[in-house]
Amino acid sequence: MALVLRALIDAAGQGGSFRKRKVEALVRRIYGLFMVFLAWGGACNYVAAADPIHIVVMIEPQRYFVQQLGGDHVAVTVLVPPGADAHTFEPKPQVLIQASQARVYVAMGIPEEEAWLPRLKAIRPDIPLVHQDQGISKMPMETRDEIHRQQPSSAARTSHGGHPEADHHHHQGMDPHIWLSPKLARIQAETIGRALCSVDPAKTGDYEMRLGVFQQRIDDLDQRLTKVFDHLRKHRSFLVVHPSWGYFARDYHLKQIPLEIEGKEPTAADLVNVVRRTAAESIPVILVEPQFSQRFARLVAQESGIRMMVADPLAFDWEANLWEVGQRLADHLSQQP
Template sequence: MDYGYGISVCSPTQPSRRFPVPATRLCRIVLLLLTMVLLPVPGRATADSPVPLSVFVSILPEVQFVRKVGGDRVRVQALVQPGQSPATYAPTPRQMAALSRARVYFRIGVPFEKALLPRLLDTMPHLDIVDLRTGLHLIELGNGQAGELDPHTWLDPMLVKQQARTIRDTLATLDPRGRDTYQAGYRRFAAELDRLNARLARILRPFAGQTIYVFHPAYGYFCRAYGLVQKAVAAGDRQPGARHLAQLIREARADHVKIIFVQPQFSRKTARAIADAIGARVIPLDPLAEDYMANMERMADRIAGALEERK
């Protein structure tokens, strides 16, 4: 049978009038075309493989939280990249363009968000903005910064468990067909966080009530969770004056401090000055590492090691 395209479709008894094509070859061509039409195309959504939700977060630890809950149904990007500080970060034009195509942004309360949020509300009304601090028991940042809330909630695994619940509910609202996936992801992640919390408590229990010296007061929630006290060298991003520095040196010497912890995102100059004065060492402690579970155990081990040296 001729359909007007110069070929006869699968008819071995009726040759084509325009371009003679062997019947067996023609059938193969038709089958190939049907296969190309029916097979899924990369990037095309199907019932089993939907186009992932585009998600943005502020910091790298959140990337793991969203992936743990959302699995393959999400594509998540962080604004603050390795080595950058949330206190001084500003998004690039490329990041803003990518953010404009996202479906949801999970904020967590870090400093740069204060300037970013009005821009998002003005220029991206379609973007859902979800605050992962909602419903948490927050504390003040301390160290002379009265009224300023500590944003480092992710350093307490039990607070992360609550944040994961918010992530689950948000994703399920935006993507109802993935509700079972998000619930299963949340349950697995919550169990991992419970086990992590138990391990950290076991590591740090012998040092309850002791003080750790840090450059930036980022460990308030961590210390609250595991019975420690943090003493920060810097108030916010301000370097201590000469009088304050001398006082810190006296206190550190009285506390028999052997290690001062610093974040990779900050200068070590002041911490080294104190360490040199009292014969201590400066050790990095990164609250912003992406490998959240391993990093939390690494932090606990380093803190326990530092406190053990005082004995």
């Protein structure tokens, strides 16, 4: 560039001093603009090459949420390894030390997590915590007495909308599985999106755009699942080993009946009651999860003649997983006469 400008000045000198001065002034302006352009381009390249924000989450669906909202601006670490049970996960000291180096920790809000979060705060008191369950009213878990008190007549009782009506009793503990509800996922996405804007305000426009796109996809998924389950005429109850699908069931006017109650394995009496209820209500399927033993599910399936269906609540691809679970579950429920 400099050689080209020098040649222009020399050529202008052949036309007299006045012309040479004008060309020199013009060349200086061009050169100045060129240097500004180089500096601006370098700054842009620096921003683009900046390290992504390190965010730590507990489970894979959270990683999916953060990546949809943050894109290339974030790098996400998941604490609970694939196949492990989040309810029994206990991070080792070195894991907590690594987590403490993150820019943000997104808390899921399950009781077991609350038990070790103070240890993380002790390592790094100023680590920003984003509570994914912020602004969500959680659903109480049903007790053993409540589940076994529900006779076929009460389970079939419907509301004015023609769907099963929920029973309201005193409960032990709150259901933490809020990510399995598309309706609640919309709120969780907003919470995470606001947090990203707060820690990285320079990219607020991009985060807000991504939030709008993701929420639209959540709404589309919710509408598709609603149509799938609206076609069911009668049977809306299904068995589960671990009561993970309560919010999903509530969203689409279904009823989950768990084998595991109050965090404990079923007793022999529990299994007898479940088998009887399965026959009385013509329940066609039991959902099993990769993180839990299928021993009791097999016993119930063999005694009742019902089918087993794998449904992973911790799958990474949250949208595809919920859509697949919904389609397969609706198919099982619709096959009952």
